[in-house]
Amino acid sequence: MADTERKKVIFSGIQPTGVFTLGNYVGAVRNWGPLQDEYDCIYSIVDQHAITVRKDPAKLRQQTVEGYALLLACGIDPKKSIVFIQSHNPNHAQLSWVLGCVTQFGELSRMTQFKDKAAKHADDINAGLFTYPVLMAADILTYNADAVPIGDDQRQHLELARNIAVRFNQRYGDMFTVPEAYIPKVGARIKSLQEPTKKMSKSDENPNATIYILDDKDTIMRKFRRAVTDSDTEIRFAEGKDGINNLLTIYSCATGKGIPDCEKEFAGKGYGDFKLAVGEAVADYLEPVRTEYARLMDDRAYLKECWTDGAQRAFRMSNKVLTKAYRKIGFVDYR
Numbered sequence: 422m423a424d425t426e427r428k429k430v431i432f433s434g435i436q437p438t439g440v441f442t443l444g445n446y447v448g449a450v451r452n453w454g455p456l457q458d459e460y461d462c463i464y465s466i467v468d469q470h471a472i473t474v475r476k477d478p479a480k481l482r483q484q485t486v487e488g489y490a491l492l493l494a495c496g497i498d499p500k501k502s503i504v505f506i507q508s509h510n511p512n513h514a515q516l517s518w519v520l521g522c523v524t525q526f527g528e529l530s531r532m533t534q535f536k537d538k539a540a541k542h543a544d545d546i547n548a549g550l551f552t553y554p555v556l557m558a559a560d561i562l563t564y565n566a567d568a569v570p571i572g573d574d575q576r577q578h579l580e581l582a583r584n585i586a587v588r589f590n591q592r593y594g595d596m597f598t599v600p601e602a603y604i605p606k607v608g609a610r611i612k613s614l615q616e617p618t619k620k621m622s623k624s625d626e627n628p629n630a631t632i633y634i635l636d637d638k639d640t641i642m643r644k645f646r647r648a649v650t651d652s653d654t655e656i657r658f659a660e661g662k663d664g665i666n667n668l669l670t671i672y673s674c675a676t677g678k679g680i681p682d683c684e685k686e687f688a689g690k691g692y693g694d695f696k697l698a699v700g701e702a703v704a705d706y707l708e709p710v711r712t713e714y715a716r717l718m719d720d721r722a723y724l725k726e727c728w729t730d731g732a733q734r735a736f737r738m739s740n741k742v743l744t745k746a747y748r749k750i751g752f753v754d755y756r
């Protein structure tokens with residue numbers, strides 16, 4: 422196929438650190454499925470990123486399989502897209518070494534996620550945690566991805582990946598596509614239900630702060646009933662109303678209605694009714710994912726078939742890019 426006919430390439434990944442949150446879903450994963458018809462999509466369970474924080478091996482293995490099934494349950498079709506487990510394709514780590522040699526210590530020191538995680542895991546500030554964004558750049562650049570659908574918290578890492586690509590190209594000649602971030606206008610930063618100034622996170626210690634996409638309806642309703650709001654009474658999107666803004670955003674994403682329409686729908690209604698409606702909408706929204714996930718987890722052989730095929734396709738595609746990058750650097754060819 423001539424280069425002009427080449428479909429644009431999309432890459433994104435998610436860590437296997439437990440059931441995806443409503444934040445992961447709304448900010449990233451739910452946007453991945455609809456891109457599959459128009460683009461060549463590559464999606465990965467990034468297990469190599471997950472070991473930057475100490476993990477129990479049995480738990481990592483289990484969560485990787487569950488994460489893979491969740492991706493398919495969220496509408497990623499392994500026939501249309503390449504869906505694989507990161508450690509099955511060694512080319513990411515290979516390219517990561519090369520890219521690490523064009524990345525500055527100072528750049529990595531400025532990454533806010535590194536600073537946050539280093540503070541949280543002060544007893545294990547390992548080199549992998551520090552160089553994590555380089556591996557993320559390699560994930561993207563080893564497929565020459567054009568766009569990367571992510572939530573807002575990955576913006577800084579993507580910016581670094583772009584800088585690394587530009588620098589490599591300047592040093593060694595045109596090589597990498599400089600990837601664009603694809604961040605949704607609504608839902609790019611879903612907040613904690615308990616502390617709505619903080620992002621919703623898998624690792625929150627307060628179980629009421631986070632909706633997991635496999636939560637049953639009762640759990641979802643209970644968490645929304647307990648969601649923190651404010652001392653005002655009006656359901657409108659405004660500065661300083663973090664709790665209500667978050668609930669309006671979630672309602673808008675779950676129903677597909679614009680924020681102004683959501684405000685109108687609840688004009689004159691109380692916070693109690695509103696929280697109930699948000700809970701109902703989210704439970705309906707997530708129901709198909711739960712059903713499909715249960716079905717897939719009953720068919721482990723199918724999952725394995727999919728990730729094996731995904732790994733082979735990912736390897737082939739990335740190998741072309743890696744081989745070209747090795748030549749540009751001056752590594753001796755052996756084939």
Ligand code: TYM
Pocket residue numbers: 432433434435436437443444445446447448449450467470556557560561569570571572573574575578608609610611612620621622
């Ligand atoms: P991870 O696993 O933390 O999150 C996966 C995706 O979910 C988005 N996200 C959110 N979006 C909205 N609101 C939230 N509260 C919220 N929490 C998480 C994240 O922005 C992300 O898009 N480093 C990445 C994984 C990764 C990657 C990559 C992504 C590795 N290599 C290459 C893209 C391209 C991460 O830890 O995401």
